[in-house]
Amino acid sequence: MHFNSVAFLIFLPVVIILYYLIPHRFRWLLLLASSYFFYGFWKIEFLTLIVFSTVIDYSLSRRIALLEPGLKKKALLITSITANLGVLFLFKYLVLFLPSIEMMHLNVFAAQNPMQGELLHVLYYSIPVGISFYTFQTMSYTIDVYFGRVKPADHLGKFAVFVSFFPQLVAGPIERYAHLNPQLKARHIPTYENFSNAFRLMLYGFFVKVCIADNLAPMVDQVFAAPGSFSNWNVIAGTVGFGFQIYADFAGYTLIAQGAALCLGINLMDNFKTPYLSRSISEFWKRWHISLSTWFRDYLYIPLGGNRVAISRWSLNIFIVFVLSGFWHGANWTFLIWGGIHGLIYLLERIVGRYINWSGSASSFIRSLAGVKTFFFVTVAWVFFRIDKLEDAEIIFREALFGNGKELLSLSPPIVVLITLFLISDIWLYNKRFDRAISRWPMAARWLLYASLLFAILTLGGHINHPFIYFQF
Amino acid sequence: MTANWKNIARKTGIRMILLTFIVLLSSVVYERFLWKRDLEKEAPMLLDLIEMQDTARIIYFGESSNFSFNPEKDSLTDRISDFISYYYPEIPFGTLNHSAYHAGIYKPVIRSIPESSSIETVIVTLNLRTLDQAAIHSELETALQKMAVMYEPRPPLLNRILMTLNQYDDKSYVERDREMWEQWTYDTLRSDEVDFPYPTIRKWCEATKFPLPDGTEDMAKRELADHYIKAYAFFINENNPRISDLDDIVEICNDKGLNLVFHLLSENIEFADSLVGDNLVWLIKRNRDYLTERYSKKGVLVVDNLTTVPGWDFTDQNWTTEHYGEFGRQLVARNVADSLRKWYPDAYVSQRIIRSSTPD
Numbered sequence: 126m127h128f129n130s131v132a133f134l135i136f137l138p139v140v141i142i143l144y145y146l147i148p149h150r151f152r153w154l155l156l157l158a159s160s161y162f163f164y165g166f167w168k169i170e171f172l173t174l175i176v177f178s179t180v181i182d183y184s185l186s187r188r189i190a191l192l193e194p195g196l197k198k199k200a201l202l203i204t205s206i207t208a209n210l211g212v213l214f215l216f217k218y219l220v221l222f223l224p225s226i227e228m229m230h231l232n233v234f235a236a237q238n239p240m241q242g243e244l245l246h247v248l249y250y251s252i253p254v255g256i257s258f259y260t261f262q263t264m265s266y267t268i269d270v271y272f273g274r275v276k277p278a279d280h281l282g283k284f285a286v287f288v289s290f291f292p293q294l295v296a297g298p299i300e301r302y303a304h305l306n307p308q309l310k311a312r313h314i315p316t317y318e319n320f321s322n323a324f325r326l327m328l329y330g331f332f333v334k335v336c337i338a339d340n341l342a343p344m345v346d347q348v349f350a351a352p353g354s355f356s357n358w359n360v361i362a363g364t365v366g367f368g369f370q371i372y373a374d375f376a377g378y379t380l381i382a383q384g385a386a387l388c389l390g391i392n393l394m395d396n397f398k399t400p401y402l403s404r405s406i407s408e409f410w411k412r413w414h415i416s417l418s419t420w421f422r423d424y425l426y427i428p429l430g431g432n433r434v435a436i437s438r439w440s441l442n443i444f445i446v447f448v449l450s451g452f453w454h455g456a457n458w459t460f461l462i463w464g465g466i467h468g469l470i471y472l473l474e475r476i477v478g479r480y481i482n483w484s485g486s487a488s489s490f491i492r493s494l495a496g497v498k499t500f501f502f503v504t505v506a507w508v509f510f511r512i513d514k515l516e517d518a519e520i521i522f523r524e525a526l527f528g529n530g531k532e533l534l535s536l537s538p539p540i541v542v543l544i545t546l547f548l549i550s551d552i553w554l555y556n557k558r559f560d561r562a563i564s565r566w567p568m569a570a571r572w573l574l575y576a577s578l579l580f581a582i583l584t585l586g587g588h589i590n591h592p593f594i595y596f597q598f
Numbered sequence: 599m600t601a602n603w604k605n606i607a608r609k610t611g612i613r614m615i616l617l618t619f620i621v622l623l624s625s626v627v628y629e630r631f632l633w634k635r636d637l638e639k640e641a642p643m644l645l646d647l648i649e650m651q652d653t654a655r656i657i658y659f660g661e662s663s664n665f666s667f668n669p670e671k672d673s674l675t676d677r678i679s680d681f682i683s684y685y686y687p688e689i690p691f692g693t694l695n696h697s698a699y700h701a702g703i704y705k706p707v708i709r710s711i712p713e714s715s716s717i718e719t720v721i722v723t724l725n726l727r728t729l730d731q732a733a734i735h736s737e738l739e740t741a742l743q744k745m746a747v748m749y750e751p752r753p754p755l756l757n758r759i760l761m762t763l764n765q766y767d768d769k770s771y772v773e774r775d776r777e778m779w780e781q782w783t784y785d786t787l788r789s790d791e792v793d794f795p796y797p798t799i800r801k802w803c804e805a806t807k808f809p810l811p812d813g814t815e816d817m818a819k820r821e822l823a824d825h826y827i828k829a830y831a832f833f834i835n836e837n838n839p840r841i842s843d844l845d846d847i848v849e850i851c852n853d854k855g856l857n858l859v860f861h862l863l864s865e866n867i868e869f870a871d872s873l874v875g876d877n878l879v880w881l882i883k884r885n886r887d888y889l890t891e892r893y894s895k896k897g898v899l900v901v902d903n904l905t906t907v908p909g910w911d912f913t914d915q916n917w918t919t920e921h922y923g924e925f926g927r928q929l930v931a932r933n934v935a936d937s938l939r940k941w942y943p944d945a946y947v948s949q950r951i952i953r954s955s956t957p958d
Contacts, residue, residue, distance in 0.1 A: 131765050232779040250772045317606050335762050537635075576620045583621065583755055584628045586762035588640065588744065 126166035127592060128381045129335055136163065140291075141388045149312045156286045156309070156389075163291035164254070171253040174212055179285045181208045182263040183278055186270040190277040198271065205267045209260050216256055220248045221456045254596050255295030257453055261420055263288050266302040268424055275302050283309065292385040296378050296595040298396040298416035305391070313390025323387035325560040330380030332578045337547045338374035338594075339587025340540045341366045347534065349511055352524040354532040360525040362534055368500075368507050371594055372400065373547065375414070378593045380559065399555045401503070404495035405478075406471040409503060421450050444468040459509045459518075466506040539585055625755040633754040640761065641748035643694045643707050651715040654692030656938070658682060658721045659704045662697040663863050663920035667913045672924040673954040681931030682721070686938065686945045690716070698738050700728035701843035706749035709850050719857040719941060721934060722847060725920055726865055726885060726904070727829050729840045731785075731799075735778035743767045782828065789833045791884070795877060799831050806874065819873070822916060826874050829918045830865070834885045841892075848896050857941050859899045861934050862886060863920040868909030901937045903930040925953045 126133050140159045144152055165172050185205040192198040226234075231249060235242020247253070266287070269275045278284035287306050293299075348355055348363025355363070379396040386393045400413035410418040429442040444465070451464020487495070508521050524530070536544070554562060563571055637645045650657070658664075658679035666675040683691035694707065704722055711717055727733055743766040748757050760766075769777075782799040796802035803824045808816040834841065844860070851858040871879045882904070890900045907926035914921055922930070928951045939946050 127764070129763055131760070131763050134763075232776050235776065235779070246772075246776065314602060315606055316602070317609050320606065320610065339762075539632075572616065575617075576623075579617070579620050580624045580627070582762070583624045583759050584632050586759070588758075588761045 126163045128378065128385075129331065132166065137385055137388070144389055145313075145315045153280075153283045153286050153309070156290065157282055160286065160289040160291040160294060164289065164294055167254050168251070171256075174216070174253055174256065175259060175289050176285075177212065178209055178260060178263045179288045180281070181205060182267045182288075183281050183284045186267045186277045189267065189271050202267065202271045206264060209264050209267075213256060213260050216247065217252055218456045223248065252455075258297050258299055259288055259294060261417075261453075262299050265299070265420060265424060269302055275306075278302075278306070290386070290391075292382040292389075292391075293393055296375070296382070296593055297414075298379060298382070298394045299420055300394060300416070304394065308391045311390070315390075319387050319390060322560040322564070323384040325384075325563060326380045326387065326558075327384030328575060328578050328582075329559045330377045330382075330384060331582050332377075333373045333380065333547065334377030334593070335586035336540075336543050336581045338370050338377055339589070339591050340536070340543070340585070341370040341373070342587060342591045343589050344534050344536060345370050345511070347532075349517075349521070351532075352521050352528065352530075354530040355524065355528055355534065356530055357525055357528040359530070359532070359534045360521065360528050364508055364511075364521065364525060365504055367511050368401070368504050369544070369548075371507065371510070372397070374591075374594045378595065395558060399551050401500055402496060402552065402555055403499050404492055405474050405499055406467055406502065407474065409499055410467070410471075417450065417453070421446050425449065440472055443471055447471065454510070457513070458515055459512055462515070462518075463506050463509040466502070466509065470502045470506075543581055543585060621755075625753060628755045628758065629753075633758075636754075636758060637748065641745050643696050643699070643703075644710060644749055646692070646694050647707060647710060650690075650692035650694075651711060651717060653716055654690045655716055656683075656686065656689055656719045656721065656942075657692045657694060657711075657717050658723075659699070659707070660693060660695045660723045661699050661725065663723060663725065663922070664693070664695050665921070666924065666927070667919075667921040668923060674924040674928075674952060676924075676927070678922075678927045678931045678934075679721075681928050681949070682935045682938070684949050685932075685935035685947055686942055687947055688945050689942060692717075698736075698742065700725065700733065700742075701840050701847060703742050703746050703749065705843050705846050705850065706746050706751070708847055708854075708856075710749060710751040711854060711856070713854065717856065719859065719938065720851060721859040721861055721938075722844075724844070724860045724862045724889065724900075726863065726882065726889075727918060727920075729834055729838050729885070730829055730832050731778050731781045732828055734839060735774040735781075737771045737774060739774060740766075740768050740770075785832075787831060787833060787881075789835070789884075794881075796831075799827055802827050802831060823874050826870050826878065826918060830870060830878055830882050830885075832885070833881070834888045844889075844893065845896075848893065848898055852897075857899070858897075859901060859934065859937060860889070860893055861901045861930070862889060862904055864903050864905065864907035864912075864922065864926065864930060865920065866907075866909050866912045866915075866918070867905055869912070869915070899937050899940060901934050903933055906930050906933060925951070928952065 126136060136159070140155070143155055147155060161172055161175075164175065182205055185201050189198055189201045189205075192201070226245070226249060231242070231245055235246060266275070266278075270277050278287070283306075286309055287300075287302060290300075290305065290309065345363050345367045348360055349367070352360050352363075376397040379393075383393045383395075394416055396415050398412040398415070400409050403409035403412055426442060426446045429445065430438060431442070432439055434442065447464045447468030448461055449464065451460045451462070451467070454460040454463075482491070508518055512518055512521065563574060566574070634645065647657075660677070660679055664677045664679055666672045666677070669675050677693065677695070679691070679693040679695070683689075696703075701722065701724070708720060708722075711720075744761060744764075747761045747766050750757060782803075784798065786797055787794045787799065787802070788797075796805060806820065806823045806827065808819040808823070810816050832838075836842075848858060850856075865882060867879055867882060870882065886902060886904045890902055893900050906929050907922045911923040911926040912921065913919065913923060928949075932949070932951065935946070935949075
């Protein structure tokens, strides 16, 4: 079920009402049923994968917790990780090692061999939605149990809610057990403050998704489909547009997820903090997809030795972490390169940072310059994220430099106004969250803003069907 | 109800009233200032309808077949609907045209004709190929279904938000393509009437070969034959989604008191026969008979132009399009115009058919 669908707009209020009406002891059951319903709305078959991950991690973690440190305990952890990554590999990465098959040929084959055809279709064209998100979430739980950071779950059903909690199931934030589970267990009472903040978050989330991301999408699609048709400035606009499209798309999703969870009394972690105002790649990753970057920090970077190793080893660790975080996004070398670019720039910044100070104490001019530099590299890297084939990168960069096509990108004036307002609001929201930031406004000003946002959503939302970009991961 | 709930209900109630007011105001502003801009992009036929609904008495719903696609060869480039209108010079005639549209899209437009409209008669182009699997599962369908949302006679703002929320059949190209292949492979070519020699489209395509003297095969011809089989080899029945669209159109027109004409377009049967053979021609004619019989029984005036246009006058000689030269367009127009005499006998003015082009 998509957040931006009529089904969700009916589903959420029903769940909220039932949640507060039924006794606390049955709420986990309602959340589980509604989360599975939410997920099964896409493809009910894929629920088996969530159930598989849930059962494996639940049962193994309980055994892990009983064992003293040693080989057996480690073996169980490795079994859990292998099972989770195995599912991920099978459904997401195996395709890298298979010959490329055109969809038409696959359909011809599938028509004759339904079983194998179904499997190949999943591998090539319909990866289970959100598989990387919930897999990483359950893996973090088992690892935390292994290191004794959390106690193992004592109820399979309630653990299943942690794995599948619908607001953040398909595109995060990737929550930690220690943060989410106590909230899922707590007895929440409905409060006006929660509903009010949830409304604000969802309203702004919908605005950002349907008015910004979905209106930028056709322009970006045009440029990436035929960069040669446009002038270099248009190609650059399309590339920069993608940076804002993906930000608005993903941040919009997160805001709606946070709002939906807050209606149930649950606070999900922040996933974005105005990332394009970062002055370095290192800062960017503290502000972009925070739940993923902290996951890699806690479960990969630190176990690899963190910064307590020799500089050469540390550099390698950094590079590995970035490349793998790129690879997390999908089975395409383009994601690897995207991660690699970030890793490389991160390392370069560290080296250059020894000679140039662009942090807090630097002049505002230097800091602005550093921001522009970071935005430039992030935008260049986005090209690799957006393209389907590596060869396309060369075309995009060439056309961005020398393109002299005649076609012109167009955005209607109201959309240009909306995008401008979004950029201004993003700067204003630096280190602030929308719901809290406007809570101090006078009521009239707040309602004027609500009315404007609602009007924009109702009348100016993009209308080419673009599912949330991060669903595919 | 606890005090907490009461407090929430009270505060929320006031705000819900405010939000409702904002939505209603948005609706007024949208309809006044933004709706037409959206229609231009997403539902242009509705704009045309609005323009002619108070003047036109006959409306022709057409797709690409309405036009001339060979302006160099055609001395007349008038549309089929123009030719029809010449037979009724005194009757205001309107054309609503959009490439690739089919009954499923005409349906909400017809539903949008207001009760107070001057429109009396609706002519709906009926293209046989819009009932085949390739058309039903076409990649264009998602875009068309989105347009259909905007055509529905509902408050404009509601249509707009339903479009934003993708409240239509928005299957991906992959899904549609797959359904198409499954039907070609599994849907049996049979009906109660006949035991057809080929069980499925796929088997038929496989059995259709074009050997060359050197032992190889004429692959170009085979691909073309494949295309023709896929385009025409199907048994229309009640389960076909276009049939339910056409049934709905009949019902809507009955409710609105509109005269309804289904204009069945010509197909290049001569070429289909020479390429694939009489089994395909039999199927095309069988489907024609199904449609004419079904809708004649429902009181629709069905104009059967299936074999009206001679093979040589099709613009695309080697492809399944319903694009005719000036001669063909005039012929089919004459038949439609003749049928309209049922309702407008005194307004009919005979026209001469001009034939500047000849078989090559």
